[in-house]
Amino acid sequence: MGQADFSHFWMISTLSLVISLTLISHVLARDMKAIVDEKLPVLLEFYKDLHASPELSYFEKETSEKLAKELRKLGFEVTNPVGKYPDKSLTCYGVVTIMENGSGPTVLVRTDIDALPILEKTGVPYASKVRSTDVSQEEVPVMHACGHDMHTATLLGTAQLLAGMKERWIGTLVMLGQTAEERGGGARAVLADGLYERWPVPDYALAQHGDPDLETGQVGYCPGWAMANIDMIDITIRGIGAHGARPHQGRDPVVIAAQVINNLQTVVSRSIDPVETGVVTVGSIHGGSKHNIIPDEVKLQLTVRSFTDEVRAKILEEIERITVNTCRAAGVPEDRLPVIHNRTEEFFPALYNDPELVESTVKAFREVLGEENVVRQRPTTAGEDFSEFGLTEHKVPVFMFRVGTAAAGSDPSTRPGWHSPYYLPVPEPSLRTGVIAMTTAVLNLMGK
Ligand SMILES: [Zn+2]
Ligand SMILES: [Zn+2]
Numbered sequence: 001m002g003q004a005d006f007s008h009f010w011m012i013s014t015l016s017l018v019i020s021l022t023l024i025s026h027v028l029a030r031d032m033k034a035i036v037d038e039k040l041p042v043l044l045e046f047y048k049d050l051h052a053s054p055e056l057s058y059f060e061k062e063t064s065e066k067l068a069k070e071l072r073k074l075g076f077e078v079t080n081p082v083g084k085y086p087d088k089s090l091t092c093y094g095v096v097t098i099m100e101n102g103s104g105p106t107v108l109v110r111t112d113i114d115a116l117p118i119l120e121k122t123g124v125p126y127a128s129k130v131r132s133t134d135v136s137q138e139e140v141p142v143m144h145a146c147g148h149d150m151h152t153a154t155l156l157g158t159a160q161l162l163a164g165m166k167e168r169w170i171g172t173l174v175m176l177g178q179t180a181e182e183r184g185g186g187a188r189a190v191l192a193d194g195l196y197e198r199w200p201v202p203d204y205a206l207a208q209h210g211d212p213d214l215e216t217g218q219v220g221y222c223p224g225w226a227m228a229n230i231d232m233i234d235i236t237i238r239g240i241g242a243h244g245a246r247p248h249q250g251r252d253p254v255v256i257a258a259q260v261i262n263n264l265q266t267v268v269s270r271s272i273d274p275v276e277t278g279v280v281t282v283g284s285i286h287g288g289s290k291h292n293i294i295p296d297e298v299k300l301q302l303t304v305r306s307f308t309d310e311v312r313a314k315i316l317e318e319i320e321r322i323t324v325n326t327c328r329a330a331g332v333p334e335d336r337l338p339v340i341h342n343r344t345e346e347f348f349p350a351l352y353n354d355p356e357l358v359e360s361t362v363k364a365f366r367e368v369l370g371e372e373n374v375v376r377q378r379p380t381t382a383g384e385d386f387s388e389f390g391l392t393e394h395k396v397p398v399f400m401f402r403v404g405t406a407a408a409g410s411d412p413s414t415r416p417g418w419h420s421p422y423y424l425p426v427p428e429p430s431l432r433t434g435v436i437a438m439t440t441a442v443l444n445l446m447g448k
Contacts, residue, residue: 012220017034028443029368029436032161036435039341043425043435047153048126050148052114054144056134057180058085063113063152067177070156071097074116074163076175079198086345090135092189095177098199099163104171107445108202108396109438110386111148111155113182121421121429135161135317145423147405149208150430151175153429154208154403158192162442169446174199178385183398184230184346187388196392204357206441207400208434212415213377214404219365219437220377223358227275228352229312229399235260235323236297236339237287239332254287256330257298260284260338262303263326267318278315279381305381307350316342318346326411348383352390354397361399364444365437377402381389382418401441403434 046066054064055340068080076097082090095113097382119141120128130142144150159175176195180186196202214220237257242250261282266279280302287298302319323338332338365374390398405425406415416422425431 005352027219027445029440031165032368032436032439033278035161035164036157036432037280039068039157040432041427043145043153043157043160043431046156047149047427047431050128050149050152051144052128053306054128054130054142054149056117056132056140056142057114057183057186058090058135060093060113060179062092064095064177064179067113067152067156068095068097071095071159071175072216074159075099075277076159076163080177082193082195083186084193085185085189089150094186094190094193095214096190096195096199097159097175099173101166101414102172103171104448105203105445106172106174106200107442108176108205108389109155110176110178110205110207110389111151112179112186113141114180114186115144115148115175116146116182116419117141118145118419118421119147121270122424124424127213134200137302143421145420146182146418147423147425148181148423150210150405150425150427150434151208151442153431154434154438157431158442161435161439168448169443169444170448173442173446174198174202181385184348184385187374191388191392196394198409199330201394202389202396203384205396205398206438207386207398208403208438209384209400210405210425210430211402212406212417212423213412214375214402215410216404216426217369217406217408217410217433217434218375219369219375219401220375220378220404221353221358221365221399222377223353224379225307226353226379226382226400227384227387228279228305228307228379229350230346231301231312231316232343233304233319233347234343235300235302235321235342236299237327237335238297238338239294240296240336241296244294247294250294251330251332251336252294253298254295257285257287259299259330259357260300260323261294262321267315267322271314271318272311273336276311277305277307277379277381278311279303280315296353305383307379308309348385349387349391351384351398351400353399354390357397357399361401361441361444362441368436368440369433398440401437403430403437405430
């Protein structure tokens with residue numbers, strides 16, 4: 001075949017592909033919406049039940065079982081509990097389901113299922129009144145204040161739709177209910193327990209998160225770097241204790257801590273390329289016991305945000321250099337230099353939404369949800385451990401999109417945000433859009 005012939009052939013086949021995709025999406029969109037409307041009452045009940053009975057990270061036993069039970073009813077092969085935490089005293093209640101439907105791509109759809117230690121103040125009839133014991137044996141109130149209950153109901157709705165239209169797609173669908181997103185470690189725990197060995201390695205991984213910055217009916221996307229690396233760092237500034245009236249006999253760690261905190265403000269402003277992103281926040285400082293005692297040590301807790309490996313490494317290096325040398329400059333002896341500990345077990349890697357996967361999914365969103373309901377968003381320095389699913393040796397392209405949860409027409413400045421005791425998605429339209437969007441995203445990859 002000559003060059004001219006080949007391009008002609010290519011043009012015709014591409015054109016017919018575009019036409020058939022457009023036709024399919026109209027039919028699909030109509031069918032999907034009809035099925036969602038039919039399923040919605042039961043899905044809403046499932047959501048409200050989860051909302052009223054939240055479970056803390058590491059304790060999601062009932063939620064895991066509820067989800068597994070519903071997925072089994074749909075004919076999925078369900079395994080739970082799945083996951084291994086480094087701390088062997090904890091059970092990981094991950095749920096993995098698989099539906100094989102001919103040879104085609106493998107797509108992973110993930111939801112998080114855990115809740116937060118927050119006292120709910122929404123006042124709705126299905127508000128949580130739950131109190132439970134956390135990992136440190138303290139009794140705390142529990143609330144779904146990040147919408148993971150909505151994500152879980154959305155995953156179930158997507159499963160219901162896809163199970164009901166198996167003639168419309170081909171491939172292997174793996175769905176995951178992931179624990180401990182809020183504490184970090186849930187994604188790593190299922191990967192450590194063989195998510196990519198015991199089940200097929202996905203060609204793509206998808207997730208969604210509710211978003212109070214968007215109105216119900218809207219979805220949001222951010223290609224490339226979308227969410228940040230999170231490091232949690234403990235610093236112990238060690239001085240030499242003394243009487244408060246005789247400071248010259250000690251080395252005051254309170255004053256040194258104040259200098260360290262001020263000096264850390266130069267890490268991003270003076271050491272990081274201004275077009276890059278970095279955050280260093282000292283979120284906690286504790287030291288001393290009484291007015292007239294210079295303590296031995298002061299403890300700081302920092303959170304550090306970045307997108308790239310290079311910026312992250314530079315920030316961590318600068319924090320160490322500045323902290324150690326500020327202490328040296330204050331006359332702290334070499335054997336009392338600060339102890340700096342990065343809690344790597346709580347590290348969240350930055351989320352990189354695969355640009356090609358985003359582009360193709362967003363095109364499908366526009367067709368099904370309407371151009372005006374698909375919103376490009378800026379990256380955020382919040383974090384998400386969904387990123388982990390793209391960071392193994394398999395380099396799976398991942399995409400987490402957002403689903404609007406705010407009442408249409410509500411004032412953005414008064415909307416409660418994530419982790420607020422007042423955060424509450426408007427149930428029906430949030431769930432409806434979430435299910436349609438996730439089903440669309442899957443069918444875009446597996447549809448036939
Ligand atoms: Zn959260
Ligand atoms: Zn969340």
